[in-house]
Amino acid sequence: xxxxxxFREKLQPGTSEPELLDHLRHCDACLDFAMSVDPxxxxxxxxxxxxxxxxxxxAFVGDVMSQVRVRQAETSLAPxxxxxxxxxxxxxxxxxxxxxxxxxxxxxxxxxxxxxxxxMSIAARTPATHFAxxxxxxxxxxxxxHNATIxxxxxxxxxxxxxxxxxxxxxxxx
Amino acid sequence: MNFKRVLLMIxxxxxxxxxxxxxxxxxxxxxxxxxxxxxxxSFTFKFKQADKAAAAIKPLLxxxxxxxxxxxxxxxxxxxxxxxxxxxxxxxxxxxxxPQSFRLYVRIVGASRVEGASKIPDDLKDVARxxxxxxxxxxxxxxxxxxxxxxxxxxxxxxxxxxRAGFHFGEYDPASDSIAVKDLQISKLTGAQKxxxxxxxxxxxxxxxxxTYILGASKAPQSQRALMIVLVARR
Numbered sequence: 245x246x247x248x249x250x251f252r253e254k255l256q257p258g259t260s261e262p263e264l265l266d267h268l269r270h271c272d273a274c275l276d277f278a279m280s281v282d283p284x285x286x287x288x289x290x291x292x293x294x295x296x297x298x299x300x301x302x303a304f305v306g307d308v309m310s311q312v313r314v315r316q317a318e319t320s321l322a323p324x325x326x327x328x329x330x331x332x333x334x335x336x337x338x339x340x341x342x343x344x345x346x347x348x349x350x351x352x353x354x355x356x357x358x359x360x361x362x363x364m365s366i367a368a369r370t371p372a373t374h375f376a377x378x379x380x381x382x383x384x385x386x387x388x389x390h391n392a393t394i395x396x397x398x399x400x401x402x403x404x405x406x407x408x409x410x411x412x413x414x415x416x417x418x
Numbered sequence: 419m420n421f422k423r424v425l426l427m428i429x430x431x432x433x434x435x436x437x438x439x440x441x442x443x444x445x446x447x448x449x450x451x452x453x454x455x456x457x458x459x460s461f462t463f464k465f466k467q468a469d470k471a472a473a474a475i476k477p478l479l480x481x482x483x484x485x486x487x488x489x490x491x492x493x494x495x496x497x498x499x500x501x502x503x504x505x506x507x508x509x510x511x512x513x514x515x516x517p518q519s520f521r522l523y524v525r526i527v528g529a530s531r532v533e534g535a536s537k538i539p540d541d542l543k544d545v546a547r548x549x550x551x552x553x554x555x556x557x558x559x560x561x562x563x564x565x566x567x568x569x570x571x572x573x574x575x576x577x578x579x580x581x582r583a584g585f586h587f588g589e590y591d592p593a594s595d596s597i598a599v600k601d602l603q604i605s606k607l608t609g610a611q612k613x614x615x616x617x618x619x620x621x622x623x624x625x626x627x628x629x630t631y632i633l634g635a636s637k638a639p640q641s642q643r644a645l646m647i648v649l650v651a652r653r
Contacts, residue, residue, distance in 0.1 A: 381594045381624040388620040397551055404548045408634040416637050418645040
């Protein structure tokens with residue numbers, strides 16, 4: 245049996261020398277070294293040989309690839325039932341309920357504010373012979389002098405409206 | 419499988435709750451959210467002017483509503499939602515009637531500020547109380563009268579004290595429930611012979627039916643004298 249030093253000096257990738265292979269079967273330290281040089285060296289040391297499938301390598305590879313294609317076709321044709329029908333129904337119902345609830349909540353939050361006693365509703369309820377005022381007009385619509393000062397006096401709580409016109413064109417002895 | 423059933427039951431329960439809520443809340447919400455189409459209607463007036471009606475119905479129109487006046491046919495073309503159109507049609511129907519009759523009460527009161535004790539006749543104490551914020555302590559009745567007339571009719575009040583009030587009954591505005599008093603002119607007979615009619619003031623007023631108005635006229639706020647015109651319009 246050669247020494248480890250001789251083994252490592254003689255070792256070449258793809259070698260099949262009997263003494264080198266024999267050393268490899270007995271020396272674990274050189275086995276690691278040999279694996280780094282030639283990974284198939286250990287296989288050859290234990291008597292392994294090239295295996296040729298029946299009919300040749302090309303026929304074997306062709307059979308394997310045809311099987312791969314058949315499996316791929318089966319996979320593409322088969323229904324993808326990752327989620328069951330019941331689960332789909334349940335999910336659809338949940339989504340529908342969530343959308344309905346969200347829509348209702350949104351409408352409830354954004355509903356227009358209605359005033360029950362608005363002018364429009366009052367007008368609609370008012371009999372034809374009497375009108376509820378929906379607008380107010382100014383008491384003094386026009387006055388002959390543009391330089392006059394027209395003042396509405398504070399209301400004393402009564403229904404009477406008092407408006408004063410101060411016009412320096414008016415005579416003093418009104 | 420149990421998990422699936424539980425999930426299914428929860429989903430169905432939520433769906434039923436959603437459907438129930440939609441039945442109770444969804445209907446009015448849909449009614450308010452939906453924007454109904456605008457309708458167009460033309461109103462032709464027999465007795466009143468279309469432009470006056472336009473001012474009356476303007477407060478009834480919605481934000482999307484509009485109207486246009488056709489002076490040649492004295493018509494008003496209104497565009498608005500059907501719900502508003504009902505109110506507009508009702509208002510126009512009530513507005514476009516034969517001239518209505520009104521009564522106008524006019525009272526002229528002389529107000530002055532004099533040294534000494536105040537002089538307020540009993541029949542003017544009510545008026546004086548309403549004018550308590552003004553610096554006058556003496557009131558005298560110049561005259562009063564009630565004139566009845568229809569819209570468009572003239573009115574004239576001659577008072578024995580030499581004052582005169584001339585005016586025209588304007589149109590009634592149903593929107594504000596008011597009658598216009600056009601060209602109210604207060605005049606006074608002056609001169610040594612009291613034969614010269616001097617115009618004191620001229621104005622146009624809007625009187626809400628049943629409300630009492632006091633229109634005061636003075637040369638200046640610190641003037642010693644003012645003329646108070648009490649007006650009440652009634653049907």
